[in-house]
Amino acid sequence: PELAAAPDAVTCRGERFKLYLSEEQIQSRIRELGEQIAADYADVGIPILIGVLNGAFMFTADLMRAIPADSEVDFYKLSSYGERKVSSGQVTELKNVDAKLEGRHVIVVEDIVDTGLSMKYVLDQIEALNPASLRSATLLRKPEAAKVEVDVDYVGFDIDNLFVIGYGLDYGQLARNLRAIYILDEEA
């Protein structure tokens, strides 16, 4: 059976959220990023995508399928945001990567770069393992929320400084299953 379209509004943990980025917008941007990565790595070597759990699991899977060339995948796990809507500013590592990254062409894949602390932490950890090259990708970035400077090579969307849910991004561990991205509906 066909999946019903992603709804225009959802309720999560008693709060109303409205559509911010549709499934079509997300998937068409991911196809562009996949083509770009394939072109960039064609003469470089096979990249290994390192998804940052939990939030980036869905983006990592879709991005990998959008790259029309060989790639590998592994995961890094950082502590979650908890139930709050603002970044805790604390980064705790829960699981390191299993793959050997020395000499590899690594692309760190995040769901969102908010303060930038998580992305910077993972990039610093991986840099210390002497990869052949190191780049980063994020589906979303909030330029106004940056607390540390971190260059991201592949950005899906620059967004407003708002709390978003869906497409891997949670609110108290829920909403990760939504295929579109939603923001709090202040008028509800």
Ligand code: 5GP
């Ligand atoms: P950072 O502040 O370190 O850049 O982001 C930390 C992590 O917090 C992100 O990887 C993401 O999982 C989570 N996060 C940041 N902003 C949001 C947001 O707007 N919504 C949700 N659900 N999670 C977020």
Ligand code: MG
């Ligand atoms: Mg994340």
Ligand code: MG
């Ligand atoms: Mg979270």
